[in-house]
Amino acid sequence: MIGAALQPRRGFRSLLLIVCLLQGCEQAGRSLTLARPGSPIDERVAENLVATLDEESGFDLALTSGALSEEAALDALANGALDLALVSNSMPYRNSIGAVIPMYATVLHIGSSRSGQVADLPELLRGASVYAGPDGSASRILFDRMVKLREFEGLEFSFADPTENGEPPDVFMIFAPVAAELIAAQMRAAPQFKLMSMGDPDSIGRGSVVDAATLANPFFRPFVIPIGVYGLAPEEPVLTVAVDKMLVARPGLDASRVYDLIGELLRLRPALAARNPGLFRDLSGDFDSRRSTFVLHPGAQAYLDRSAPSVYERYSGVAEVVVTVIVALVSAGFASLRIYRMQRKNRIDTFYTEAIRLRNSITEQSTRAERLAVVEKVRELQNEAFQLLVDEKLDADESFRIFMSLSQDVIESLSQPAIPTIARAEA
Numbered sequence: 001m002i003g004a005a006l007q008p009r010r011g012f013r014s015l016l017l018i019v020c021l022l023q024g025c026e027q028a029g030r031s032l033t034l035a036r037p038g039s040p041i042d043e044r045v046a047e048n049l050v051a052t053l054d055e056e057s058g059f060d061l062a063l064t065s066g067a068l069s070e071e072a073a074l075d076a077l078a079n080g081a082l083d084l085a086l087v088s089n090s091m092p093y094r095n096s097i098g099a100v101i102p103m104y105a106t107v108l109h110i111g112s113s114r115s116g117q118v119a120d121l122p123e124l125l126r127g128a129s130v131y132a133g134p135d136g137s138a139s140r141i142l143f144d145r146m147v148k149l150r151e152f153e154g155l156e157f158s159f160a161d162p163t164e165n166g167e168p169p170d171v172f173m174i175f176a177p178v179a180a181e182l183i184a185a186q187m188r189a190a191p192q193f194k195l196m197s198m199g200d201p202d203s204i205g206r207g208s209v210v211d212a213a214t215l216a217n218p219f220f221r222p223f224v225i226p227i228g229v230y231g232l233a234p235e236e237p238v239l240t241v242a243v244d245k246m247l248v249a250r251p252g253l254d255a256s257r258v259y260d261l262i263g264e265l266l267r268l269r270p271a272l273a274a275r276n277p278g279l280f281r282d283l284s285g286d287f288d289s290r291r292s293t294f295v296l297h298p299g300a301q302a303y304l305d306r307s308a309p310s311v312y313e314r315y316s317g318v319a320e321v322v323v324t325v326i327v328a329l330v331s332a333g334f335a336s337l338r339i340y341r342m343q344r345k346n347r348i349d350t351f352y353t354e355a356i357r358l359r360n361s362i363t364e365q366s367t368r369a370e371r372l373a374v375v376e377k378v379r380e381l382q383n384e385a386f387q388l389l390v391d392e393k394l395d396a397d398e399s400f401r402i403f404m405s406l407s408q409d410v411i412e413s414l415s416q417p418a419i420p421t422i423a424r425a426e427a
Contacts, residue, residue: 031060032257035073035085038134041176041183042086042245043067048275069136077250084253088114088138088175089219089244089293096251097168097333098297101262102244104279106175107223108139109183110240113170113192122416123195128170138243139174155349168193175243176393177279178229195225197238204239213241249297256300259373273331351385359410371414378407378414 007352034050037043046063061139064082073085080094088106112124124389125147133139160169172193176183185192199208204222214220225234247265247385249258262285265272272280289296292300296304358374 013247014208020187025426031062032084032261033062033064033082034064035068035076035082036063037086038067038069038137039174039176043086043175045276046086047273052268052271052275053264055261056268058265059261063390067223069134070138071136071141074248080252083250086245087248089246089291090138090142090217091361093293095295097294098249098300099250099289099292099294100247100249100258100297100300101265101283101285103283104177104245105223105242105282106245107178107242108142108175108227108240110196110198110291111172111187111193111195113168113194124171125157128157131160131162131169131172132158132358133174133293134161135395143173184230188234195234195238197240198237199239199240201237208239210239210241219243221290235398244291248294253297253299255299256298257329259303262300262303287348305383306427351407355381355403355407355410375411375414378410382407
């Protein structure tokens, strides 16, 4: 009795344990690790992203304890050490990294306390302290590539990091969102800094420096920084280039988790924009995958294809036409069969019509020879009907039987000797 009483309790405890394990697995399945960006601006964006998802969604997103450059973050993703990272779309291609979604645009800011133009870059950099972002960042990689391609011989400059020593550099060249507080603070702290333009905004598409930059870097696009976006700076529109900051994932990250994450990011776009004004206005689930440096993650591809017609929807129109054609053909077949049968019946009908005509051609005044001649013609009709029955496989249906019965009656009645009219009168 005691064992019987304890059995339901054990079953309940087992069920409760299974439910708890399932909930724990589900929660663990929605826990993701995001690389902490090395750039202070991107780090602040990442912190707001994590806070928004933690507060407003079922995803448990955690930042790594230490900051990682974009290059180091890609290495960690490739090794499976973390799940997600925010990297510039201008970073070199990695075949194992999957693009999830473009998050926001970053704009190349070129500022200097020296007089000069972007076209005169050697003089701008000579002997200058330069801040081009953290080592391994997109702006540092772009800067190193540009210096290498231009082959600035004997050009001496030094790298400086204002975030560490607080000293403003002579030149800065970084990718950052427009209206970023760090840049605005830099402009306020050093009024002598001027944002440098890569040409006149009207020169886009006319062989300008920006056209050359976008040609060499297909993932760049022209961008114009408006007047006064950083307080009083810039005083004139500044032509530069922009590139997307991408959310990318490690290889093997479950496609359903990426699919759900994209849905949550889009649902929480207003909350993200409230924490980062003006930053997520272009966040969209229908982005152009052709502009991605990295191959699409399967979960992102599934999200892009979410509105694509299913196999049934894609071929339903064709199926309807095929079904309509089949029904029409079947109907036409039945109609043809009915017509064919009707024609065969009509051929039999002509026989008994002729038999009736022959019978009616005999009157009381007809001679025996005339009666026998009609009998012979009726026999010929019978023979012809039987021959058609054999040759054309006519059905021995009701019409055929009516004809045979009628014709046989005609033959029997006309084969009897005629009774003279006088004899019938005397009788």
